[in-house]
Amino acid sequence: MSTADITLWKPEPAVLIHQALGKAGEEASELAAILFRCTIQGLDSSDPGTGKWNRKALFDEIADVLAATQWLREVINDELDQSRIARKLAGFRLWQRMLEEDARQAKADEDAYQCPICTVAITVAITDDDNCATDIEMGTCHAACLEGSPVVDLETGEPIEGKAGTFRYGDDTAPEGSANV
Template sequence: MSDITLWKPEPDILIHQALGKAGEEAGELATILFRCLIQGLDASEPVTGEPNRRSLFDEIADVLAATQWLRDLIGDEFDQARFDRKLAGFRRWQAMLEEDAGLGHCDICAKPIHADDICSTDIELGICHAACLEGSPTVDLETGEPTAGKIDTYRYGDIASPVGRTEGGAHV
């Protein structure tokens, strides 16, 4: 019995390099993810001053490019159904975490809705960021008929006590 597992590296040089590059980029993404956790997403790298948020999105782009190159080389067997299931699971998890934190989320942009956010109510989606609903048609809540009027907006933190909100239109 051997103390090590015997193996040989990937023999195709292009695939070998693409695998290595994808791994390298994934490692760089992991590094900035941990930096964002430790220092904060909106902080900056202490030595260079580069914003963590910008570094995060640079590394996400690098990982996406490296994995696309790898997919192009080895034949794309991307499982869209798995991706969709995983993303739906992450969004369910997000909703659970937001609920535990007392936050809602916008069904249009999927971002949390915070107390100071300006919101509006969509007749089908519920509470959303008002900016996400910009340009959508509005209806009279009493009749369901389209209106040319503006919809009501409100500060999300005020919905527990809707005093001062006017009756009016909602997005459809």
């Protein structure tokens, strides 16, 4: 084995700094553990072994990490970059707004009427300005999705010549007398 196979190092020699670093690391790992438990089990669930609520455990560990990092900062003569904290927090808040907007859009998409033909491959909501036609089995569809389909008389079910009647979805009125099959 050559020395290139391992990294040679020695532990922090100052006992107080060594202990403060170790304690901050220990508390950070405990916080990581409860963060993962909250992610897996849910923030408002409880630990099946102890019965302690995940939310309470999370805030206990956040408090422990804040205390341990404050002590570490005092021991090593704080050189914390406050502007970095501000930039990071601004980034997290921007990310939060983006995620909230995505959630609002996903909810709006769930509530929108979907073309039953388009949704086989992708989710395509029908909007008020879309040109639509009515399929005898599927209901309202994008007119373009029904191109090439046979047209029948809705009264008799008999095939007829020509194109299916179309309508603007926002008008909420399908034409009478013909539909695609």
